[in-house]
Amino acid sequence: MSEWKPYKLDEIASKLGDGLHGTPKYDDAGEYYFINGSNLVNGKIVVNSNTKRVTQEEYNKYKKDLSDRTILLGINGTIGNVALFNNEKCILGKSACYINVDNKFDKQFIKYVLLSDDFQNYIKTNATGTTIKNVGLKLIREYEALIPDDINHQSEIASILSSLDDKIELNLQMNQTLEAMAQAIFKEWFVNFNFPGFDGELVDGLPKGWKMGKLNEIAKIEIGRTPPRIEEEWFSTDPKDIKWISIKDLGLSGVYIFNTSEYLTQEAVEKFRIPVIPENTVVLSFKLTIGRLAITTETMLSNEAIAQIKSDSFSPEYIYTYLKTYNWGTLGSTSSIATAINSKIIKEMEVLIPDSKIEKHFQEVIKQIFEKLKTNSQEIETLTQIRDSLLPKLMTGKIEIQA
Secondary structure, three states: OOOOEEHHHHHHHEEEOOEEEEEEOOOOOOOOEEEEEEHOEEEEEEEOOOOOOOOOHHHHHHOOOOOOOOOEEEEEEEEEEEEEOOOOOOOEEEEHHHHEEOOOOOHHHHHHHHHHHHHHHHHHHOOOOOOOOHHHHHHHHEEEEEEEHHHHHHHHHHHHHHHHHHHHHHHHHHHHHHHHHHHHHHHHHHOOOOOOOOOEEEOOOOOOOOOOEHHHOOOOEEEEOOOOOHHHHEOOOOOOOOOEEEEEHHHOOOEOOOOOOOOOOOOHHHHHOOOOOOOOOOEEEEEOOOEEEEEOOOOEEEOOOOEEEEOOOOOHHHHHHHHHHHHHOHHHHHHOOOOEEOOHHHHHEEEEOOOOHHHHHHHHHHHHHHHHHHHHHHHHHHHHHHHHHHHHHHOOOOOOOOO
């Protein structure tokens, strides 16, 4: 049986550093991405249309010694995010730390060390800065973890946790495919007008009996509330209280939202008259980050940056798929300080109102897709809870691995 010994990250890493403390010369045609801590998501480097690019020349100036032994860690602004480097074409910004794991250690095991509550609490407790949190490289180097001295033992532990992560990733990928299928059907029916029984007759560019209207014509829209933050008694982390949705929670959810980071007490709901969101209601962020969407899975609440879209005549599946493809940029912004639109704009935003029979038929067609999305999402939640429960026990030797 291997012995658990203390190792500092400085001993675990053959090399440890961070990215560029400055701004490279961006080029939209560049083949290399400029990566920061916010690009490290669920163990991977994730880029999108907003990720800056640089040329080969800039890459050659600022490249770091990254390899198949490299783990990336968010250390500025977005701290604690972890990803494995898989030869992506990128350069690092200052908010990304790279840790090249020595061959004496299993890279996957060290990834789980960095994901552990002990490490995450360590860096978040010791981070400096008020508005933007920062973790120095010296602090990271000094972190000490108990690790089995047998690399095979490390690999066995990592394998158990990785098998759960692999299943979670498989379900996530399946959900991406299912959502793309739902969007493709929506586009075919409500954009191309290629739906069952259509005779081709258009009136003012729309099938007969259809119209463009306002969102509040088909749904009741309410806005959430936040109790005074200085009065801590209204806020809770107890699952027995009522889940309270934030923009961050929507960013972490899929089509369906199951969890929130905070809860409100029943007393808070009653005192501040916070609108209650029924199950199967579409929720939409409209401040700071506009356009994040989800469907509730139980009775919930939200803060004032979230709109609750409740309809008796149109299904949440129709509203969700319609809003998912909405061009939010056309609504502008009502704030000069941050991106935001107000509730009046949400209520009066233009939506397609099809014939009710066609909408009901659409709901029947995509019902199985959304049911499978929900089932997969529930399984992801269960697997995540199992992994998060096992992680500290396996990583501290409280659960022994049988040979």
